[in-house]
Amino acid sequence: METRYGLLRGTLRAPAVGWMxxxxxxSNEKAxxxxYKSHVYANPENVTPGIIESRYALTKKEGARYAPAAFLTGLLDPVQSREEFLELFAAMEGKTPVLVVSSKGSPKRSKAEMEALRGTKGVNKFVEVPGALLPQEEYPNLVAEELYRFLQENFESEA
Known part of the structure; x- marks a missing residue:
């Protein structure tokens, strides 16, 4: 698997082929x-021309073409397995409150990783909100309400 990812990463980073x-x-509005309409947002009607324009502008920033290659090939992942991922949360048990905000419409693989955190040691609260991969963008008020509630539950008495 790493060989395939290494090949993809190398191809995307290559001067001419990677750029194309x-x-x-x-880096085009249609893509x-x-x-966004197929899996980033849950409701395609929430994808506005303004969102597309802002994301397109990001793709034109210096060095922007290297980020998708790193993301898609796992280079940004801090761990190599789900077990290591869960261990990160377990290590926070009793040290800091942890809220996991999952989204109801996430793609299968992303949803499976989120669901693995449900009931995991170190996770104080697990909530589901509408949305797919970016519920904080698509449904910011709902995410903010969950975050606010969590902060009140865990930190209000400390003030």
């Missing part, structure tokens, strides 16, 4: 709109 792939697959 990035512009065809990532961005398609991704």
């Amino acid at each position: 792939m990035y512009n065809m697959l990532v 961005i709109e398609s991704q």
Whole structure:
């Protein structure tokens, strides 16, 4: 698997081929709109021209083409397995309150990783909100309400 990811990462970072792939697959309004409507947002009607324009502008920033390659190939992941991921949370048990905000419409693989945190040692509260991969953007008020409630429950008496 690492060989395949290494090949993909290398191809996307290559001077000419990587630039072409990035512009065809990532850095164009149609690709961005398609991704947001298919799996980034839960409700395609929430994907506005303003969102597409702002994401497109980000793809034109210096060095932006390297981020998708790192993300897609796991280079940004702090751990190599789900077990290591869960251990990070277990290590926080009793040290700091942890809220996990999961989204109801996430793609299967993302949802499975979120669900693995339900009831895990170190996770104080697990909530589900509408949305897919970016519920904090798509439904900011609902996410803010959950966060506010969690902060009140865990820190209000300390003030």
